[in-house]
Amino acid sequence: EAGVVQSPRYKIIEKKQPVAFWCNPISGHNTLYWYRQNLGQGPELLIRYENEEAVDDSQLPKDRFSAERLKGVDSTLKIQPAELGDSAVYLCASRGKSSGGTDTQYFGPGTRLTVL
Amino acid sequence: AQSVSQHNHHVILSEAASLELGCNYSYGGTVNLFWYVQYPGQHLQLLLKYFSGDPLVKGIKGFEAEFIKSKFSFNLRKPSVQWSDTAEYFCAVKGGYQKVTFGTGTKLQVIP
Numbered sequence: 001e002a003g004v005v006q007s008p009r010y011k012i013i014e015k016k017q018p019v020a021f022w023c024n025p026i027s028g029h030n031t032l033y034w035y036r037q038n039l040g041q042g043p044e045l046l047i048r049y050e051n052e053e054a055v056d057d058s059q060l061p062k063d064r065f066s067a068e069r070l071k072g073v074d075s076t077l078k079i080q081p082a083e084l085g086d087s088a089v090y091l092c093a094s095r096g097k098s099s100g101g102t103d104t105q106y107f108g109p110g111t112r113l114t115v116l
Numbered sequence: 117a118q119s120v121s122q123h124n125h126h127v128i129l130s131e132a133a134s135l136e137l138g139c140n141y142s143y144g145g146t147v148n149l150f151w152y153v154q155y156p157g158q159h160l161q162l163l164l165k166y167f168s169g170d171p172l173v174k175g176i177k178g179f180e181a182e183f184i185k186s187k188f189s190f191n192l193r194k195p196s197v198q199w200s201d202t203a204e205y206f207c208a209v210k211g212g213y214q215k216v217t218f219g220t221g222t223k224l225q226v227i228p
Contacts, residue, residue, distance in 0.1 A: 042208075042218030042219050042220050043160070043218045045217075048215075055214075056214075056215060091159075104150075104162050105216065107159050107161070108159060109159040110159060
């Protein structure tokens with residue numbers, strides 16, 4: 001089974017430029033998460049999707065960040081314009097449900113963003 | 117709001133030493149608890165999880181964790197660490213509204 005795929009793996013941009021990240025979750029996983037992980041910190045949730053619906057975007061800075069998950073599969077996260085403080089690793093994770101009702105998030109490798 | 121606290125930021129052990137990493141959470145309701153590991157250059161992987169039942173949970177690679185509800189703790193343990201356990205370990209809690217909150221992580225360095 002393929003894991004969560006993210007691209008690009010690395011991105012270097014100048015401040016005020018736009019940037020986009022792409023995520024392809026594990027096949028059949030309805031739940032998709034975007035996290036931001038700053039250096040020396042744990043992942044912080046930005047947005048969670050159940051199929052194509054964003055059910056928790058309370059931590060997403062909506063003035064510059066946007067996300068979409070068309071057709072409830074792939075997702076993109078966009079920052080426009082980027083600021084120096086946006087430098088971080090952006091993680092995508094997906095979750096499915098076992099027959100027992102338990103679930104586990106599977107993480108992608110992340111996109112390391114550097115804003116100069 | 118739920119939160120997770122990992123007390124040890126950086127732990128250095130010799131091979132064969134015993135390991136215990138602390139994790140405390142704050143949330144008044146039912147929780148699911150997780151430990152994730154991130155080996156150098158790799159992505160986050162699930163080490164073990166607690167959903168219900170036996171509070172002593174066994175995970176991969178000889179790790180285990182014990183959920184102590186009265187102490188709001190979910191400490192990670194391993195009787196004898198190996199050099200290959202060098203990694204960063206994250207505790208996470210899922211509480212209200214299916215929200216998962218991660219701790220700040222503990223970097224473990226095992227010296228051969």
